[in-house]
Amino acid sequence: MRRKTKEIKIGGLKIGGDAPITVQSMTNTDTRDAVSTVNQIHRLEQAGCDLVRVAVVDREAGLTLGRIKKQIRIPLVADIHFDYRLALLAIEQGVDKLRINPGNIGSPDRVKAIVRAAKDAGIPIRVGANAGSLATWAADRFGNTPKALAESALEQIRILEDLGFSDIVVSLKASSVPFTIEAYRIMAGLVDYPFHVGITEAGTAWFGSIKSAAGIGVLLAEGIGDTIRVSLTGDPVEEVKVGWAILKSLELRSRGPVFISCPTCGRTKIDLERIAAEVERRLSHLTKPIKIAVMGCEVNGPGEARDADLGIAGGSGVGLIFRKGKIIRKIKEEELVDALVEEALKLEQEL
Numbered sequence: 001m002r003r004k005t006k007e008i009k010i011g012g013l014k015i016g017g018d019a020p021i022t023v024q025s026m027t028n029t030d031t032r033d034a035v036s037t038v039n040q041i042h043r044l045e046q047a048g049c050d051l052v053r054v055a056v057v058d059r060e061a062g063l064t065l066g067r068i069k070k071q072i073r074i075p076l077v078a079d080i081h082f083d084y085r086l087a088l089l090a091i092e093q094g095v096d097k098l099r100i101n102p103g104n105i106g107s108p109d110r111v112k113a114i115v116r117a118a119k120d121a122g123i124p125i126r127v128g129a130n131a132g133s134l135a136t137w138a139a140d141r142f143g144n145t146p147k148a149l150a151e152s153a154l155e156q157i158r159i160l161e162d163l164g165f166s167d168i169v170v171s172l173k174a175s176s177v178p179f180t181i182e183a184y185r186i187m188a189g190l191v192d193y194p195f196h197v198g199i200t201e202a203g204t205a206w207f208g209s210i211k212s213a214a215g216i217g218v219l220l221a222e223g224i225g226d227t228i229r230v231s232l233t234g235d236p237v238e239e240v241k242v243g244w245a246i247l248k249s250l251e252l253r254s255r256g257p258v259f260i261s262c263p264t265c266g267r268t269k270i271d272l273e274r275i276a277a278e279v280e281r282r283l284s285h286l287t288k289p290i291k292i293a294v295m296g297c298e299v300n301g302p303g304e305a306r307d308a309d310l311g312i313a314g315g316s317g318v319g320l321i322f323r324k325g326k327i328i329r330k331i332k333e334e335e336l337v338d339a340l341v342e343e344a345l346k347l348e349q350e351l
Contacts, residue, residue: 018167070105078098084105101128123167125167129149197224197226199215206227257280268314271333328343
């Protein structure tokens, strides 16, 4: 059962409450290069990104935010540290959300100025803490522990609450999966704000995806998490793809195909590995939630394929194509992929 939180609005998007769990990412372009940044955001939108964050490192970057926002469809989040003037500039430029840590912004008057401007603009703020830079008092009291991370984040939250601000999203950033899971479990009992969930500095596309799936997956399965970001070293589009794969695997949201394929064994009579990889590559751009099965033999194949919207059950150099449980045709192995792709494109148009 999903944890109950207050609902936060980010532009036209809702996070928390009964809203669907969202997938987000962060650009790795130079924000001052508006063209490159917009182009990357368009690719992220196409992949299914629900909201996007950009780094605002100086005034020049801040001044590009308005131009970027006018050219994209999803909410824009400004990531700012240390310089409160950049937060004020980002709000003036029309961003939909701020990511700051009040503790590193400076004097209370500077934090107060940001809060006042955010309230007037009606935009939320994401706050949090990082396991690599715990509050000194929390580390002294609790050590390098999930409790210290949760308490460090709580300190940031209290700064905003004391100023009468409650449109807050919370994140707890750690690279360790068990550390992260426990920190979010602790925080879930302390506040009712929506959570931004992820494993920070997870690693490269391969290992980072596995690490993120383990950590994010456990939390979502426990009902903890309202928006997710998969942090990978590489193309942020891959972060969005992995994020959606996690949500689809847990049957929390559906977008695009769900691919099923059996492990190869001695009964397999077709080149299943090649066929499955090519089917996934050629159909991954679809947006409708179509279940596609690529099965290698008669033991599991027909049953699994019949359960799918579309499927292949392989034989000896041939395969049967199923649609909604009915056999459509028998195809030679070399024609299987083209035939399945053709049927999938037809089904996409019909749905």
